[in-house]
Amino acid sequence: xxxxIEEHRVLYRPVLSDEGLDPTRPVSARDEFGxxxxxxxxxxxxxxxxxxxxxxxxxxTLGTYPEKLTLGYLRxxxxxxxxxxxxxxxxxxxxxxxxxxxxxGDGIVDLHEKIxxxxxxxGCGQGTIFSCTLDKLYDTRLPRVEIRQSTIYALLxxxxxxxxxxxxxxxxxxxxxxxxxxxxxxx
Numbered sequence: 001x002x003x004x005i006e007e008h009r010v011l012y013r014p015v016l017s018d019e020g021l022d023p024t025r026p027v028s029a030r031d032e033f034g035x036x037x038x039x040x041x042x043x044x045x046x047x048x049x050x051x052x053x054x055x056x057x058x059x060x061t062l063g064t065y066p067e068k069l070t071l072g073y074l075r076x077x078x079x080x081x082x083x084x085x086x087x088x089x090x091x092x093x094x095x096x097x098x099x100x101x102x103x104x105g106d107g108i109v110d111l112h113e114k115i116x117x118x119x120x121x122x123g124c125g126q127g128t129i130f131s132c133t134l135d136k137l138y139d140t141r142l143p144r145v146e147i148r149q150s151t152i153y154a155l156l157x158x159x160x161x162x163x164x165x166x167x168x169x170x171x172x173x174x175x176x177x178x179x180x181x182x183x184x185x186x187x
Contacts, residue, residue: 019091021063052107154181
């Protein structure tokens with residue numbers, strides 16, 4: 001496929017609800033001197049991912065991009081291999097769920113076996129990795145990439161302008177998807 005055709009190719013995207021939440025909320029508090037202050041705090045909410053009504057996991061999230069979090073989690077955990085398997089992601093905060101509907105309606109093949117063994121991880125808080133993820137992780141070979149020191153410094157400088165939640169609440173960290181010194185997506 002030529003680069004020109006590739007550039008104009010339309011990529012498949014499942015139907016996504018648009019239920020993102022504001023990551024911070026205002027609160028009244030008292031400082032160390034007992035004086036009242038108005039502050040913003042980051043809030044976390046539980047979000048249970050279900051695929052064709054089968055429960056996969058409950059994640060804690062700021063709630064800003066729950067549909068993308070759901071897709072990313074399923075892909076990162078190697079529970080889905082192809083975005084074309086997903087027809088829709090529908091988030092309902094009243095039920096605290098992200099309902100994922102597959103194109104075939106049969107859910108994830110061998111889901112219960114894949115999520116039966118869990119490994120608790122450390123890092124920012126605590127996480128869970130399913131055994132199916134670890135099994136495939138060791139088989140993954142990444143290409144060698146060279147990154148210039150100047151690119152890292154340029155990214156660090158640029159990221160500061162993206163980190164609105166940190167500036168508002170003085171908490172949480174961000175994550176960026178980058179290409180060279182360009183930030184493609186920041187959460």
